[in-house]
């Protein structure tokens with residue numbers, strides 16, 4: 356199968372006088388349509404890695420290749436387009452816009468690309484909100500929602516543009532085990548239905564084990580990389 | 585574009601109080617500008633009006649002193665034919681004389697007018713306090729100052745003694761009050777025919793007087809120059825009010841410049857205020873801009889958000905400023921009164937000046953919004969995403 360995302364010799368060093376190497380020679384490739392999990396201790400470099408994969412952060416050295424193209428060769432605008440159309444983000448700290456309602460937040464990635472929202476698109480957004488169990492609060496202001504609700508809204512938002520890759524950083528960190536189960540079933544379902552590639556950071560071993568592949572990061576290095584048959 | 589605009593609107597609505605304060609800030613700046621501008625313009629208008637409103641702005645006389653104009657009807661026709669903005673044109677025959685009544689006498693200037701034509705310039709109908717404009721030969725109209733000095737009434741007779749020592753007895757047909765002591769005390773108004781008879785002059789006049797459209801008042805010198813070229817007659821002298829009121833003109837110019845300076849500095853302080861407030865908003869909203877950029881909003885769109893904010897604040901601020909400015913001007917004319925109850929300065933609303941002030945404010949806000957727009961376009965989303 357072809358690789359949708361490849362990382363070659365990625366290093367990330369913070370600071371110029373006191374240098375901290377957060378990522379150390381990471382080489383990874385992700386197959387299109389695969390469902391991957393990343394685990395590791397707090398501070399091991401998981402979010403840093405995910406941000407580099409999502410073109411938000413730049414590695415100190417090494418290459419990030421998306422769909423066979425090195426992102427170092429892309430313009431800022433092209434990277435913006437990729438983040439908008441090809442990648443769906445669920446950030447560790449969810450990050451909804453407080454000036455908008457939950458449904459409007461879900462529709463933002465679509466509006467960035469297309470401007471006005473069509474009726475079909477609105478219905479699709481409502482459907483995703485239903486799938487993450489939030490049909491009752493779609494018109495709530497995003498500040499008037501619980502942490503778990505905000506997190507689920509962010510998941511619906513990541514899905515709205517049907518991206519090829521979903522990068523999720525502890526997407527169920529604020530959820531109880533039942534809701535977590537529902538969300539994972541939903542993500543798996545989308546993975547199977549649309550062939551979307553998932554790369555999910557989680558500290559929940561139980562969840563990680565449900566993925567096709569588990570990558571463990573320890574002190575910025577890949578400690579473990581298990582693919583299920 | 586549309587998205588940036590609607591995000592900007594949300595940002596402004598999410599902090600209504602701050603938005604209102606900014607709009608008020610712009611509004612007050614614009615209103616001061618409009619108020620001061622209108623005040624100065626009103627002042628200048630009334631100054632110009634009282635100086636040249638009821639007098640000749642361009643005058644044709646013979647180039648030699650004491651010469652008269654002979655074929656004045658053709659000359660007047662030629663002057664109007666130019667299509668310039670000459671709106672009133674009137675011939676006049678002026679002669680000095682002595683007015684005698686009840687043993688006392690004084691010098692006057694006997695002015696022979698064509699009533700209908702002179703009405704355009706002198707608005708006699710508005711200033712006649714008693715009686716009527718002279719109709720027949722031997723009738724004169726006098727100013728209220730002369731009336732009071734000699735205790736005259738309508739139908740009284742006075743004597744005019746000409747330079748060649750002839751005495752002509754005239755009937756008083758009316759009195760006028762031009763609100764200018766010099767005129768009320770020295771003019772003796774009659775018809776052209778009557779003046780020609782009194783002074784034994786053929787069908788000649790001493791001058792042709794003209795007024796130009798009010799919008800062209802300050803172009804009177806140019807219009808006079810055109811007239812000079814068109815008439816192309818060595819025997820004529822054409823003068824305009826600007827050449828004769830240089831002091832007034834330089835006074836007006838000084839006023840305009842100082843008013844402009846005030847307006848410019850008010851605008852600069854508005855721009856600086858808006859720029860700093862918008863710079864703070866971009867800080868307040870950096871989290872949102874970071875998220876939007878992580879989701880793929882382009883730098884151009886990110887800066888458009890703040891330009892849209894600047895535009896909206898500018899438009900609403902300008903509207904508020906226009907409303908407050910007109911209100912200020914109106915209340916100034918309502919409350920700042922002369923002892924006789926008339927406003928110190930008449931209300932002057934120049935809609936194009938107000939519109940330009942509003943547009944400048946909008947433009948200034950757009951310029952002020954460039955700084956935050958630039959910042960927002962430069963903002964790197966990773967700085968937001970990395971730090972909780």
Ligand SMILES: Nc1ncnc2c1ncn2[C@@H]1O[C@H](COP(=O)(O)OP(=O)(O)OP(=O)(O)O)[C@@H](O)[C@H]1O
Pocket residue numbers: 369370375377395396397398399400401402403404447970
């Ligand atoms: N701006 C920065 N400057 C210096 N060091 C940083 C910076 N950002 C992150 N780090 C360090 O990089 C390391 C990795 O951080 P990262 O956020 O990737 O960890 P993580 O694996 O996602 O942890 P967690 O599970 O707690 O989210 C940490 O040790 C952190 O202190």
Ligand SMILES: [Mg+2]
Pocket residue numbers: 401402403447524
């Ligand atoms: Mg993390």
